[in-house]
Amino acid sequence: xxxxxxxxxxxxxxxxxxxxxxHIAEQDKLIPxxxxxxxxxxxxxxxxxxxxxxxxxxxxFARPGDPQYDEAAATEANKRTEAFxxxxxx
Numbered sequence: 001x002x003x004x005x006x007x008x009x010x011x012x013x014x015x016x017x018x019x020x021x022x023h024i025a026e027q028d029k030l031i032p033x034x035x036x037x038x039x040x041x042x043x044x045x046x047x048x049x050x051x052x053x054x055x056x057x058x059x060x061f062a063r064p065g066d067p068q069y070d071e072a073a074a075t076e077a078n079k080r081t082e083a084f085x086x087x088x089x090x
């Protein structure tokens with residue numbers, strides 16, 4: 001969740017072979033728009049990585065009690081994560 005710090009490893013994205021899922025909040029103040037676009041572009045080049053952008057959501061959107069909590073986005077992210085884990089682990 002959130003994608004903070006991933007930009008430090010973009011040169012290694014091509015090496016990822018294990019399925020991965022990244023949830024990125026559109027309004028995350030810790031990931032400026034230009035960086036967010038770069039992350040989505042680079043991560044999207046690897047078929048093992050699923051990325052999801054949550055329009056209007058801020059950092060912490062999936063943490064109940066967080067000021068940025070967004071119930072609709074959190075519910076969608078949790079459903080996607082559960083399906084991803086069921087698909088990849090079982």
